[in-house]
Amino acid sequence: MRRYSGFALVREAMRGHKGWGQQWSSPEPKKEYDVIIVGAGGHGLATAYYLAKEHGITNIAVLEKGWLGGGNTGRNTTIIRSNYLYDESAGLYDHAVKLWENLSQDLNYNVMYSPRGVMMLAHNVHDVQVFKRHIHANRLNGVDNEWLTPEAAKEYCPPLNISQSARYPVMGAALQRRGGTARHDAVAWGYARAASDRGVHVIQNCEVTGVRRGGNGQVTGVETSRGFIGAKKVGVVAAGHTSVIMEMADVRMPLESFPLQALVSEPVKPCFPCVVMSNTVHAYISQSDKGELVIGAGTDQYTSYSQTGGLHIIQHTLDAICEMFPMFTRMKMLRSWGGIVDVTPDRSPIIAKTPVSGLYVNCGWGTGGFKATPGSGHVFAHTIANDNPHRINTAYTIERFNSGRLIDEAAAAAVAH
Amino acid sequence: MIIKCPHCGPRDLAEFSYHGDATLTRPDPASTDRDAWNAYVYDRTNPAGDHREYWQHSGGCRRHVVVSRNTLTHAITDVRFAGERK
Ligand SMILES: Cc1cc2nc3c(=O)[nH]c(=O)nc-3n(C[C@H](O)[C@H](O)[C@H](O)COP(=O)(O)OP(=O)(O)OC[C@H]3O[C@@H](n4cnc5c(N)ncnc54)[C@H](O)[C@@H]3O)c2cc1C
Numbered sequence A: 001m002r003r004y005s006g007f008a009l010v011r012e013a014m015r016g017h018k019g020w021g022q023q024w025s026s027p028e029p030k031k032e033y034d035v036i037i038v039g040a041g042g043h044g045l046a047t048a049y050y051l052a053k054e055h056g057i058t059n060i061a062v063l064e065k066g067w068l069g070g071g072n073t074g075r076n077t078t079i080i081r082s083n084y085l086y087d088e089s090a091g092l093y094d095h096a097v098k099l100w101e102n103l104s105q106d107l108n109y110n111v112m113y114s115p116r117g118v119m120m121l122a123h124n125v126h127d128v129q130v131f132k133r134h135i136h137a138n139r140l141n142g143v144d145n146e147w148l149t150p151e152a153a154k155e156y157c158p159p160l161n162i163s164q165s166a167r168y169p170v171m172g173a174a175l176q177r178r179g180g181t182a183r184h185d186a187v188a189w190g191y192a193r194a195a196s197d198r199g200v201h202v203i204q205n206c207e208v209t210g211v212r213r214g215g216n217g218q219v220t221g222v223e224t225s226r227g228f229i230g231a232k233k234v235g236v237v238a239a240g241h242t243s244v245i246m247e248m249a250d251v252r253m254p255l256e257s258f259p260l261q262a263l264v265s266e267p268v269k270p271c272f273p274c275v276v277m278s279n280t281v282h283a284y285i286s287q288s289d290k291g292e293l294v295i296g297a298g299t300d301q302y303t304s305y306s307q308t309g310g311l312h313i314i315q316h317t318l319d320a321i322c323e324m325f326p327m328f329t330r331m332k333m334l335r336s337w338g339g340i341v342d343v344t345p346d347r348s349p350i351i352a353k354t355p356v357s358g359l360y361v362n363c364g365w366g367t368g369g370f371k372a373t374p375g376s377g378h379v380f381a382h383t384i385a386n387d388n389p390h391r392i393n394t395a396y397t398i399e400r401f402n403s404g405r406l407i408d409e410a411a412a413a414a415v416a417h
Numbered sequence B: 001m002i003i004k005c006p007h008c009g010p011r012d013l014a015e016f017s018y019h020g021d022a023t024l025t026r027p028d029p030a031s032t033d034r035d036a037w038n039a040y041v042y043d044r045t046n047p048a049g050d051h052r053e054y055w056q057h058s059g060g061c062r063r064h065v066v067v068s069r070n071t072l073t074h075a076i077t078d079v080r081f082a083g084e085r086k
């Protein structure tokens, strides 16, 4: 792999940028692999990378039905934070934030991780109480999160309207300074390049259509649009399509798939310094380095695989954005799109072994899994390599719904996050 | 999306609330079979394709209906009052 550096940039600038080469190879599928990962989103690619880097398993294929990063990884609003309520969540999401901090160096790829602060607005007494409870719980877990008065919130984010006559007055905010954003495409590309460099086959336009099992029930490989490919172990990391693939192995999942939408404005000069989230009014906003406002909305109420959501959902979000940031009322929106998110009953992911020997699943990230990409891949690789979970994901089983040991971030936040 | 309520006729999506999967059968309330309850409360087929689901015409007659809808295209092929035999 040709390393990227300031020196390489200068050298290529002198040579008309003719020497960059392919970032990853596109090999033909082999007959068999040690591990097949289904889904080349950030989580699947990260899993392959850490399997190769930390567990010495390099005979891996990552199979993707479309193009890599074309799922939710390339559709999300890239908010990164770790100020979740429960100990299990703090463990998992903060593990990810720690990996984000050094990810560009680790991958030799600029993922543009930008810890510009994530501010969550409180609009009513319930919000205030819930956020303060989060702040205390986070501090016990060593996760930074602090309470801001409305004035302090405005100082941190000057465009914010803190007028008490606003439709949803701001009663304060919780701020995680280590939170921020990263460039979603670069995350997928960076992991793909680094995994490919270690011998991993990233195979695009290869849809998994069946899971083949041997006499003892053990997984033996997958049927694909490019024929059968054998594997000793299969890890399913297919976000909104997980139920469909797990069904091929006769495993019913505690998941439902919903459309979640986002939109971007025309690009403008830098004007918005941080990430602001308002769970109560369902609006999330930041400004990308290109200058677009990146705005996230809520999910539709019904299940869908259509990758389009209802117009009324984004209208509602834009109403809220205009209330909170009056200076944006005349901005033009350029594009909107949807992704299909897989939601568990307790809004926490599943990163686990399954009832089928050799089959592993990493799913249920719902509306908030981008932030966890490095941590998720890291502990899932451990789970596959050792046929046993990492300390950090022990609680994230499918069986927790049966035993009642939920990780109930649903009740903790009661909204998309 | 337009849902054709059997009582009120075709009405906009905004008048309805979604109440989830209508293909599940509730275990006998006296049952203490944990796996059966787990399957009923949590596990879902979550199909990409034809689905039957409960909606309520909450902004209209308030009746509960069972809608047959394709989750890939959102095409609705059947709407009937909940409780009516399919
Ligand atoms: C609009 C929107 C906004 C969001 N905002 C945020 C946010 O601000 N912060 C945050 O943390 N999270 C956010 N999320 C959630 C986040 O995007 C996801 O949790 C995360 O990206 C999931 O990554 P993944 O790699 O698991 O899934 P994906 O990137 O969806 O990858 C799964 C891949 O599997 C492939 N696949 C599916 N079926 C098959 C098959 N049969 N064969 C082969 N391949 C298959 C798909 O094509 C896809 O590429 C948002 C999501 C959306 C849709």
Ligand SMILES: [Zn+2]
Pocket: B005, B006, B007, B008, B009, B057, B060, B061, B062, B063
């Ligand atoms: Zn009606």
